[in-house]
Amino acid sequence: MSICERLDGIPLALEMAATRVRALGVHEVAARLDDRFRLLAAGARGAPERQRTLRAVIDWSWSLLGDQERAVLRRLAVHAGGCTLAAAEEVCAAGDLDPATVVDLLARLVDCSLVVVSDDQDGPRYRLLESVTAYCVERLSEAGELEALRRGHREYYTRMAERAEPHLRGHGQRQWLRRLDLESANLRAALESAARSGAGDLALRLVNALTWYWYLRGRISEAERLLAMALSAGQGGSDAEVAKATAWLGGIRLLLGGGAAHFAAHFAALQPYERVDDPGGRARMEWFLGSHTYGIGDPSRSADLIDRALATFGSLGDRWGTAAALSSRSFHAKLRGDFGAVRQDSERSLELFRDLGDQWGQIQAMTPLATEAEVLGDYERAARLHRDGLRMAEDLGLWREVSFKLAGLGRIALLMRDYPKARQFHERARRLAVEQSDTFGEQFAEIGLGMGARREGDLDTAQAHLRSVLDLHRRMGYEPGLPALILAELGFIAEHRGQADTATALQLDGFAAAEATGDPRAVALALEGLAGARLLAGRPVHAARLLGAAAAARRSVGVPLPQGERLDVDRIAAGAVEAIGETRFAAEFAVGGGLLPADAIK
Structure with missing residues (x-):
């Protein structure tokens, strides 16, 4: 084949x-x-004679062409994967043909079956058969045109990528994503040609124009490789282009596995901007790095980058940057348990992104709003937001986002105790993440699978899923909420197995992780998990106090435990009541409500 x-x-x-x-x-x-x-x-x-070799077959067809037809045919060979009429008119004219004549010459070549034409939404697309391409590359070399045509090709596609880049953040997002998809082979060929020829300026311009496209498409490894290649392609790039590519590379490497130990190196990626007067460009890179260092080490460093970027965006009137930074800031508000700020920032972000026509941005803004609805027990609204995001992600072909939205719907099904449906959503999310080589998406789906398996009583499967996630997070130094959640879940598994000492150790580790994040809800979960371990160990009074302290922690941020998350708390409370009676339980619960979390665990 x-x-x-x-x-x-x-x-x-x-x-x-x-x-x-x-x-x-x-x-x-x-x-x-x-x-x-x-x-x-x-x-x-x-x-x-003309049918005895492959070369003879094409030679015969070539011999029937006029000089201008031959020029257009051989020059088409510089394209990879075909080209549009506009590209053919500009690149194939090459300075010695009238671009207006190229379309007629192409039509004659199509009639001769030397060029294949297909219809696309943006007009006709022309390509050569592979054997004809190989033949025409030889003819280009013979004519002494190969290097000049490659230069014209990379210049054309660099300009195209730069023209596309702003449209990826607005109403033309879907159309330009599709156009760049169609031109992926040409763009890659142009970049590799620029790097080989030492055209560092073009290589840097091209990767800087394309990195956001690669990011949206989830092609993170490709972005890392090509950014590194462009930065090492030789001299010629401006300080601004070098600064932008260096910062992009730092952020992209974070996505590929940068942890707390590497934070300084990623932060240093912003240093080239100290030599550049480009506050808007620096702010966008600060936002990108800040949004992807969320939860890696000290969260204040991420928050500072986002806040600085937001201030600059505001002073410059950059509405897209403002929307992006507000969306990122809402995650820090969630970490603090400030759901009023979550809603305020996310709704303003969503409003701006809608006005700009950026569906990717709308998906980002909807995510913390869905989390807020989930925390407040409004599962119908949370599911609606996830479905809206899923529809947009599928429409744009943003498969990483599709995976996260599917996992979000799985989480809602889990909270509504529809475990088969939850498992179905999470399995779909995991399969898609694996197909996209999206490690974070895969682990996010695996968390849901682990939580569901525990609730269905399959403790071995639950533990396997959760241990896998915990190992990844420890390797990456990723800290907000999730490790505390995973440790709590593993602690509950040990409790179900009757392993009181193991359950206690895991829940204490979870408490330490939760306190480090400053998230009162994560602290409350750890206290609830420890209450189960203490009850199992024969200490129902301490269990009651821990439940009281957990309830107080949740009240402190105005988000009491919703019904869908009460399964473990109700189970542990019932066990404590059975052991010490309702009156004593209520009294000890009240005592716990007056204790600081750190005192309650003693």
Whole structure:
């Protein structure tokens, strides 16, 4: 099948390949197709001269063309994966043809079956068969045009990427994502050509224009590789382009596994901006780094970057930057348990993103709003927000976001105790994350699978899921809420198994992790988990006090435990009441409500 595809189904070429298969085997023939004209140099002896070799077949067609047709045909070969009419008119004209004549020349080449045309939403798209491409690259070299055409090609696609970049944040987002998808091969070829030729200025301009596209598409490893390549491509890039690419690379590497130990290196990625007078560009990079260092080490460092960026965006009137920074700031408000600020920042962010037409931004702003609804027990609203985000993500083809939205819907199903539905959503989310090589998305889905498995009584499966997630978070130094949640869940598993000492140790570790984040809700969960461990250890009075302290922690931020999350608390409270009676339980619960969390655990 590979041989057939690479020879474009040309009957004579396939016949010649078949004769070589008898001597070389299929795999060797496929491996040698890069040198196809040497490989397929012997056809049927009785055939006409023009049909005896693959080169002769194309030579004959070439001989029938006029000079201008030959020029356009060979120049098309510089494109990878085809091109639009506009690209053909500019690149193939190459300074010695009238661009207005290119369309007629293309039409004649299509009639000769040397060029393949397909219809696209943006107009016709032209491409060469692979064998014709190989032939025309040789002709380009013979004409002394190859390097000039490659230069024209990379300049054209650099300008295209720069024209596309602002549209990726507005009403044209869907259209330009699709256009860049279609031109991925050309953009990659242009970048590699720039790097090989030492055109550092073009390489940097191109990666800086494309990194947001790669980010939206979840192509993080590709972004890291190509940013590093552009930064090492040679001299010529301006200080502003170097600063931007360096900062992008620092943020992208965070996504690939940067933890607290590497924070200083990622923060240093902003240093080149000290030599550049570009406050808007610096603010966008501060926001990007700040939003992706959320929870890595000291959360104040992330918050400071976001706050600085937000102030700059406001002074410059940058509405997109303001919307992005408000959305990121809302996550810090969630960490503090300040759900009034969560709603205020997220709703303003959502309003701005809607006005700008940025659906990716709307998805980001909806996420903390869905979390707020979940915390308040408004599961219908939370599910609606997740479904709206899912619809937008699917429409744009943002598959990482689709995975997170599916996991969000799984979380709501879990809280509504529809465990089969929750498992279905989380499995879909995990499969999609694996397909996208999205480690964080995979682990997020795995948390839901682990929580669901515990509630269904499958403790071994639950532990396997949660241990996997915990190991990843420890390696990455990722701290907000999730490790405390995972430790609490593992503690509950140990409690269900009757392992009081193990449960106590896990819940104490979870308490320490929760206190480090400053999230009162995470602290409350750890206290509730420890109450279960103390009850199992024969200390129902302490369990009652811990439950009282947990309830007080939740009240301190105005978000009492909603019904969907009461399963463990109600179970532990019932056990304590059974052991010491309702009156004593109520008294000890009240005592716990007056204690600081750190005192309550003693």
